[in-house]
Amino acid sequence: MMNTLSSKTLKKLATRPEFYVFIIILLLSLFIQAKSGLFFSNNNIVDLLQSMTVPLIYAICAYLGFISTGPDVSFPLIAALSGYLATQFVFVTGFDGPIFVVFLVAIFFGLIMGAINGFIIANYNFPSLIVTLGTTSIFSGILLGVFEAGRIKLPESMIAFGNKSLFEVTNAGTGLGSSLPMTFLIAVSLYILTYLFLNFTMAGRGVFAVGGDETSAERAGFNVKRIRFGVFTVNGGIAAIAGVCYSIESTYFLPTEFAGKEMIVIAAVILGGTRLLGGVGTLTGCVLGTLLLTIVTNSLILIGVPIYWQKFIIGAIIIVGTAISVIQISDLKGFRRNKRRKVGVA
Amino acid sequence: MSENLISVKGIHKYFGGVHALKGVDLQIKKGEVHCLAGENGCGKSTIIKVISGVHKPDGGDIEIDGQKYDYMTPTESIKQGIQIIYQDFSVFPNLSVIENLAFNKVLANKKKFVSRKEFRRIAEEAISKIDFDVDLDALVETLPVADKQLIAISRALLDNAKLIIMDEPTTALTKKEVKRMFEIIERLKKEGVTILFVSHKLEEVFEICDSVTIFRNGKNVISCPVSEMDEKKFSYHMTGRHFEEDAAPKTRNIGGTVLETKQLSAQGFNDVNLQLRKGEILGITGQLGSGRTELSLALFGLLNPDKGEIKIEGKEVKIPNPAKAQELGIALVPEDRLTEGLFLPQSIKRNIVITRIDELSNKLGIVNTNSIDDESAKWVRDIGVATKNDEFPVSTLSGGNQQKVLLARWIASEPKVLILNGPTVGVDIGAKHDIHNLLRDLASKGMGIIIVSDDVSEIINTCDRVIVMQKGQITAEVKEADLNAKTLANYI
Structure with a gap:
């Protein structure tokens, strides 16, 4: 009995893309460990977590976009513009109070930008990809053209927060030290909040319902427009948090460093099993997908893989990873042509 | 009290310049299985939407259970016990059977938070109404079409439906599944539920329905008990043409x-x-x-x-x-x-x-x-x-x-x-x-x-x-x- 049960859960597990990503992560990390002996060192792990922080927050934006509607590609530029505005707020007002006020200012601007996306997408039913591509370009124009934003050293109060760390570790062997910044805690809290929202509120279930079947959602009594508007608005707020975190980590506001990050984040989310067509995907998948791509960008260097090979490997992983989930879906729908439905003679 | 559950009279509906319903009447008696037939574009779906409150008619009366309305709203229609089983069944393929069954009711009660226990209770109540045997935790996209339909039917029954409107319910079903669905219809009928069965399939109409109304070009051309209908008459009224097949x-x-x-x-x-x-x-x-x-x-x-x-x-x-x-x-x-x-x-x-x-x-x-x-x-x-x-x-x-x-x-x-x-x-x-x-x-x-x-x-x-x-x-x-x-x- 016990045996059949566990093999059943295993079977169920094996149909989830997250499972395969997990296996790949395991194999890859064991391989790097075997080759270099450095992967499972304390400072490498902390380094990974630190590099994952901002992509993890971005991943929530990409994820919420996909499950409710479709791609959202505007989060890096919302992060940049709202991060810039929050930094300017500190400079102009000379604000020296608690850091969360800086976050609130950024979130405020992020929500406004997200609301613009949400309004257009929900009200006019335009494809989210096109709308967010458009607003990305607009936000970038405002940032670099209107504000003429350049590289800015952050105000002291923000740098101070960046220097605080949750804990520090030193690798006994190499003497290299790493610290985990407070921003990691922010990422973790955002995941917990998103998880609770998606699973325990009707609005959260509505996000899945709308992504699964818009018409059915409307007939069931969900407010489809409000849900979509809400998702993209919240995405703006979350992106703003990521923007401030990113600046704090680098102690500079770097206006040109944001653009282009969306692709790898989206790749991570899709790799983690989020379905392009909406309604399906888990936060665990987002974390695993992000972890895998972070390992590839961060740790392959440990075994001497040149930087330019990383891009190659990332590309390969994305294609293979998505192929797995596509095969899963087509199996489900019985689309395989030549082995068409095994018709049971009932 | 009238013996008609629903009686609509002289309903008109325009879409832009198109006169979709030209003063149609439709009477459905309590507890019967009433067939609404007609070719595509004859106004079948428009009248359903008028009854369910999706469209506001441009003239005519609606009477439900003796009460008169100028027009219906979706909420009022549900309150009066009218439920529609859409052709696509209105399910969420990406979600579990439980959620598919429970959403409508939970939303209607204006609940803001998810209680798994309550979801399960509602789902179990729903499937018990038609003795529907299904794995409640399964994702709907993994189920056969017939099961999706049964989900839609049991969900509709949760709201103490008095009238269930089935829009071409057999289109995607195999013969065996159709048979099972007919058994369910018989069962609902015994429990006093009235059914409006929208179909243009002759054999099904003769098999399951008590009376039939046929629409053609936005008008009702005939309404009679099925016993007074035959194949030739049926095709003639549907199309306005005589066939010598x-x-x-x-x-x-x-x-x-x-x-x-x-x-x-x-x-x-x-x-x-x-x-x-x-x-x-x-x-x-x-x-x-x-x-x-x-x-x-x-x-x-x-x-x-x-x-x-x-x-x-x-x-x-x-x-x-x-x-x-x-x-x-x-x-x-x-x-x-x-x-x-x-x-x-x-x-x-x-x-x-x-x-x-x-x-x-x-x-x-x-x-x-x-x-x-x-x-x-x-x-x-x-x-x-x-x-x-x-x-x-x-x-x-x-x-x-x-x-x-x-x-x-x-x-x-x-x-x-x-x-x-x-x-x-x-x-x-x-x-x-x-x-x-x-x-x-x-x-x-x-x-x-x-x-x-x-x-x-x-x-x-x-x-x-x-x-x-x-x-x-x-x-x-x-x-x-x-x-x-x-x-x-x-x-x-």
Whole structure:
């Protein structure tokens, strides 16, 4: 009995893309460990977590976009513009109070930008990809053209927060030290909040319902427009948090460093099993997908893989990873042509 | 109290300049199964939407359980116990059965938070109403179509439904599933639920309904108990035309063998020997899963045979893919025209000419738009596709006209063998009649035609010879002389 049960859960597990990503992560990390002996060192792990922080927050934006509607590609530029505005707020007002006020200012601007996306997408039913591509370009124009934003050293109060760390570790062997910044805690809290929202509120279930079947959602009594508007608005707020975190980590506001990050984040989310067509995907998948791509960008260097090979490997992983989930879906729908439905003679 | 649960009178509805409902009446008695029939575009779905509050009528009265309304709203309609089972069942494929069942009720109670316990309780209550046996935790996309429908029905019953409107509920179901659904309808009827059954399938109407109302062009043309209705009357009122289907000439010059298989086997069927001659219409019938569909796929190169041979005009051929099949002069009109045949968002014109695109373009592969226009116009006219403009997307057409477009496309390629899988599934009577006539006409011009179908009347009316399949094998062959519903039913 016990045996059949566990093999059943295993079977169920094996149909989830997250499972395969997990296996790949395991194999890859064991391989790097075997080759270099450095992967499972304390400072490498902390380094990974630190590099994952901002992509993890971005991943929530990409994820919420996909499950409710479709791609959202505007989060890096919302992060940049709202991060810039929050930094300017500190400079102009000379604000020296608690850091969360800086976050609130950024979130405020992020929500406004997200609301613009949400309004257009929900009200006019335009494809989210096109709308967010458009607003990305607009936000970038405002940032670099209107504000003429350049590289800015952050105000002291923000740098101070960046220097605080949750804990520090030193690798006994190499003497290299790493610290985990407070921003990691922010990422973790955002995941917990998103998880609770998606699973325990009707609005959260509505996000899945709308992504699964818009018409059915409307007939069931969900407010489809409000849900979509809400998702993209919240995405703006979350992106703003990521923007401030990113600046704090680098102690500079770097206006040109944001653009282009969306692709790898989206790749991570899709790799983690989020379905392009909406309604399906888990936060665990987002974390695993992000972890895998972070390992590839961060740790392959440990075994001497040149930087330019990383891009190659990332590309390969994305294609293979998505192929797995596509095969899963087509199996489900019985689309395989030549082995068409095994018709049971009932 | 009146004995009518619902009575609408003189309802008018305009959409822009289109007068969709021209003062229709519809009375449904308490506890009956009432059929609403009519061809596509006759106003069936509009009246449903008026009753359910989606559309506001531009005139007329609605009376529900003795209470008069000028118009309904969706909430008021649900409050009065009116529930609709939509054709697509309105389910969330990506979510569990539990959530699919519980959402409506939880949302109606304006709950903000999720209680798993409550969800499960609601779901269990829902399935208990029709003794529906299903894994509550399964994702709906993994379930068969029939189960999705049962989810929709049990969900509707949660709200103490008095009237359940079923919009063409049997379209996607197999015969067995239809039977099970009818049992459920009988059961609901016993429990006092009134049902409005929207359908244009004759046999079903006679089997399950107590009374029937037929709409044509936005007007109700007849309303009577089913006992006073017969097949001829039914088709006449639906279409306004008299059909002399049985009198259609069947005699044709049947020529030499065009297609032959020997011991053909593939996944789904074994050792199939069949012969098709020029000018002959051969029917292949059997239950779902009998191998009939697989056989048609194999002949079109969509399923690779394990063994056996296929001969075209006496020459042995291999058909590894559809391109080769077309080259050999074989055409297949698939079972599911929406997903397997048509390019729905593309224009009617493009859909028609696609198989002839090589002939209509020059050596450089540049298409000649004039000849495409001519070609398309010719087919739209010849085959009677009801459209104002062949630039409109195919998705704007009714089921019957979509099927005509698909037929036109394949006939345009002038195949030697035309295979049709369920050629009139989901097609209204008028279009069905047109399609059958067209097929007879093609056969008389020497085309060999295979009709794969489980519609007995279709087979009897069009085929010269019928092969019956069971569990992947040919179990009987019926010649035209012996072809009638009784003999055929015995074999199937």
